[in-house]
Amino acid sequence: MTDVVIVGAGASGGAAAWRLARAGFKVTCLEQGDWVDPNATPSLRADWEIARQTTHHPNPNVRAARQDYPIDQTEAAIKPFLYNAVGGSTILWGAHFPRLRPSDFRTRTLDGVGDDWPISYEELAPYYKENDRMMGVSGLAGDPGNPPREARQMPPVSPGKAGVRMANAFDRLGWHWWPADVAINTSIYGEGRGVCNNCGPCDLGCPNGARSSTDVSYWPQAIKAGVELITCARVFEVETNSAGRATGVVWYDRAGQVHRTNASVVALASNGIGTARLMLLSTSRRFPNGLANDTDLVGRRLMLHPTGMVTGRFDEPMDGWAGPFAVSILSQEFYETRPEHDFKRGYQMQLIRSDGPVGTAVGGYLPRVPWGAGHHARFRKVFGHTSSLTITTEDLPRPENRITLSDTQTDNHGIPAPKMTYSLDYNTRAMISHGIARATEAFTEAGAADITSQSLVADAGFHLLGTARMGADPGSSVTNDKSRAHSVPNLVILDGSVFVTAAALNPTSTIQALALRAADALIRDRSELEVAS
Amino acid sequence: MNALLDTLIPGDDDFPSAGSLGMHEALLTHDRFRTAYEAILDLLPAGFADLSIQTRASHMIEIEAREPDYFNGLIVGVYSLYYTHADVTLVIERLTGHTTRPPQPEGHLLEPFTHELVAIPAGRLSLYRPTPEYDDD
Numbered sequence: 001m002t003d004v005v006i007v008g009a010g011a012s013g014g015a016a017a018w019r020l021a022r023a024g025f026k027v028t029c030l031e032q033g034d035w036v037d038p039n040a041t042p043s044l045r046a047d048w049e050i051a052r053q054t055t056h057h058p059n060p061n062v063r064a065a066r067q068d069y070p071i072d073q074t075e076a077a078i079k080p081f082l083y084n085a086v087g088g089s090t091i092l093w094g095a096h097f098p099r100l101r102p103s104d105f106r107t108r109t110l111d112g113v114g115d116d117w118p119i120s121y122e123e124l125a126p127y128y129k130e131n132d133r134m135m136g137v138s139g140l141a142g143d144p145g146n147p148p149r150e151a152r153q154m155p156p157v158s159p160g161k162a163g164v165r166m167a168n169a170f171d172r173l174g175w176h177w178w179p180a181d182v183a184i185n186t187s188i189y190g191e192g193r194g195v196c197n198n199c200g201p202c203d204l205g206c207p208n209g210a211r212s213s214t215d216v217s218y219w220p221q222a223i224k225a226g227v228e229l230i231t232c233a234r235v236f237e238v239e240t241n242s243a244g245r246a247t248g249v250v251w252y253d254r255a256g257q258v259h260r261t262n263a264s265v266v267a268l269a270s271n272g273i274g275t276a277r278l279m280l281l282s283t284s285r286r287f288p289n290g291l292a293n294d295t296d297l298v299g300r301r302l303m304l305h306p307t308g309m310v311t312g313r314f315d316e317p318m319d320g321w322a323g324p325f326a327v328s329i330l331s332q333e334f335y336e337t338r339p340e341h342d343f344k345r346g347y348q349m350q351l352i353r354s355d356g357p358v359g360t361a362v363g364g365y366l367p368r369v370p371w372g373a374g375h376h377a378r379f380r381k382v383f384g385h386t387s388s389l390t391i392t393t394e395d396l397p398r399p400e401n402r403i404t405l406s407d408t409q410t411d412n413h414g415i416p417a418p419k420m421t422y423s424l425d426y427n428t429r430a431m432i433s434h435g436i437a438r439a440t441e442a443f444t445e446a447g448a449a450d451i452t453s454q455s456l457v458a459d460a461g462f463h464l465l466g467t468a469r470m471g472a473d474p475g476s477s478v479t480n481d482k483s484r485a486h487s488v489p490n491l492v493i494l495d496g497s498v499f500v501t502a503a504a505l506n507p508t509s510t511i512q513a514l515a516l517r518a519a520d521a522l523i524r525d526r527s528e529l530e531v532a533s
Numbered sequence: 534m535n536a537l538l539d540t541l542i543p544g545d546d547d548f549p550s551a552g553s554l555g556m557h558e559a560l561l562t563h564d565r566f567r568t569a570y571e572a573i574l575d576l577l578p579a580g581f582a583d584l585s586i587q588t589r590a591s592h593m594i595e596i597e598a599r600e601p602d603y604f605n606g607l608i609v610g611v612y613s614l615y616y617t618h619a620d621v622t623l624v625i626e627r628l629t630g631h632t633t634r635p636p637q638p639e640g641h642l643l644e645p646f647t648h649e650l651v652a653i654p655a656g657r658l659s660l661y662r663p664t665p666e667y668d669d670d
Contacts, residue, residue, distance in 0.1 A: 041637065043635060044635055044637045044638065045635055046619075046622070046633070046634075046635050047617045048635050048636060049613065049616065049617055050614070050617055053565075101662070102661060102663070103661065103662040103664055106664045109665060110664065120664070121664070140648075140651065144657045144659050145660045145661060146661055147661060155645070156646040157646065158643035158644055158646055159646060164650065171653040171654065176657065176660055177654055178654055179646060179651070186645075186646075196640075197637075197638075197639070197641070198642070198643045199636035199639075199640040200636050200641065201636055207637050208637075317629065317630070319641075321641070322641035322642070323641070323643050336660075336661075336662050356616075357617075357621075357625055358612060358613050358617060361612040361615075361616055362608070362612050371540075371541040371542065371593070372543075375543070376542075376545050376548050383625070383629060384629050
């Protein structure tokens with residue numbers, strides 16, 4: 001018997017485990033993946049770009065590693081992008097680390113769309129601060145686009161040649177831009193962690209430990225604090241008693257043996273897909289439609305941040321293969337609702353560096369280099385000469401965008417796979433169109449030629465949000481403002497599933513701040529928690 | 534089968550053709566790329582290698598339209614193996630300065646961030662919107 005069993009050792013699981021163990025809770029964490037050896041990263045090998053297309057592909061359906069589960073994506077306009085390991089998807093993330101804006105918590109009140117959160121930016125701010133300290137953030141105070149806050153732990157990453165060009169262009173256009181907040185060490189920070197050497201492919205892992213991931217930030221501290229972390233442990237059911245209280249979880253070990261871990265509190269931290277899947281799998285007489293699913297909201301309101309992309313080619317080399325690939329500068333000029341727009345809410349533009357030879361040829365930021373007679377001429381023209389702006393849009397929740405259980409696919413234990421059903425609405429498409437036009441304007445101002453755009457980047461399902469939303473009303477939400485299920489008071493949801501709206505930026509710092517807040521609420525309420533007798 | 538590979542990536546004054554690099558064997562023995570390659574090979578007409586380059590390209594366009602998933606798999610495989618081949622990365626290094634060594638452990642040099650860059654945006658007024666004060670009563 002443990003006090004808290006946490007399912008998932010990623011961004012949120014690591015943060016909550018650390019917090020709870022330091023407060024004296026006996027914590028067990030079950031992770032279906034394993035530790036990733038930073039010294040085995042493909043970026044130490046000459047064939048590193050092949051790994052990106054195969055063994056380290058962000059889509060688990062392509063990667064198909066032993067620890068992965070398939071995701072039925074047949075009805076999803078955006079494909080999944082996640083990782084299963086200690087560290088979760090922070091193993092392959094770009095480490096963008098912005099905070100939500102205050103207005104993101106009040107979209108219904110301010111703009112008449114989405115729903116208000118039951119908490120405010122101000123309530124979350126101390127947890128953002130604590131999380132920044134644990135993860136280590138480089139960036140710069142003074143951004144007029146966000147509320148004032150303290151200095152970051154480290155100075156910003158280098159903007160690179162393209163970043164300087166685009167910053168100057170934004171200035172001439174009179175648009176907001178600012179160095180990105182990034183969970184990457186630009187100087188020594190954290191125990192045993194090094195400094196970024198601008199190698200480029202953060203997504204393949206960081207042998208220096210410069211790019212923060214929870215296996216190098218939270219987990220060493222959590223284990224020191226006494227957390228028991230069990231890897232290669234695939235949880236397939238949360239068990240409940242007749243009163244509807246969670247009693248523990250059942251899981252397969254790496255040899256396929258079934259185990260049961262009983263706990264006073266069950267905490268789910270398996271991302272917006274995995275957590276919804278596990279809740280839907282956990283049926284009982286009390287919860288015939290899935291755990292805590294009285295409202296039929298579990299799995300619904302899936303939000304993914306549809307992303308458009310514009311790429312500009314400059315005549316002179318930008319050397320964009322150098323520097324952390326996903327982070328440089330960003331613009332939030334069009335983040336908020338404006339009366340002249342034909343959409344509500346807005347988007348962020350984020351400058352992305354360019355790619356290596358394989359990535360350039362296969363395509364991603366740019367259209368694929370065509371095969372045939374003109375192949376090398378096109379490759380010469382674009383390689384190392386481009387940069388891109390992503391248009392990350394607000395993704396307002398819709399019930400038809402959802403996670404269900406697949407009728408046709410199972411994982412290697414025979415457990416039904418999750419199925420993504422996801423489409424874009426008019427508001428989102430209008431935002432992307434607007435963003436593409438503005439990003440094209442910015443590249444033109446910067447002197448780029450040969451500007452191309454993608455109206456939707458399909459392989460960009462990396463922000464998995466909203467499938468067990470929080471709220472004050474048990475009739476229209478799954479958890480309360482402490483991230484505890486209304487109908488199962490000893491069930492906590494720690495990951496992005498609890499998001500009420502998605503905002504228009506990278507969610508990891510908010511996911512972790514919410515997890516720390518949920519952990520603090522458990523610590524505070526410890527003596528009066530309703531647990532299974 | 535070099536005719537297929539050379540149709541996809543022909544050589545020029547700087548770059549070798551894909552078929553000249555032994556990629557047929559590499560594709561056939563790669564556990565991730567073999568299936569798509571074999572599927573496309575099965576679709577090639579008899580005597581493909583004896584056709585003109587234009588006719589071979591026409592066949593490939595038709596196969597790409599008919600079997601887009603396999604064709605995509607083939608392109609990912611061919612481009613991945615070609616652009617990580619030592620003969621090709623040496624050409625890229627000579628033409629662009631992009632090093633043939635892997636990204637780690639040496640990394641790359643970049644000019645650090647300088648505060649002068651933010652002089653203009655730092656002077657702008659607040660852009661974020663005020664929100665009603667939160668009330669949990």
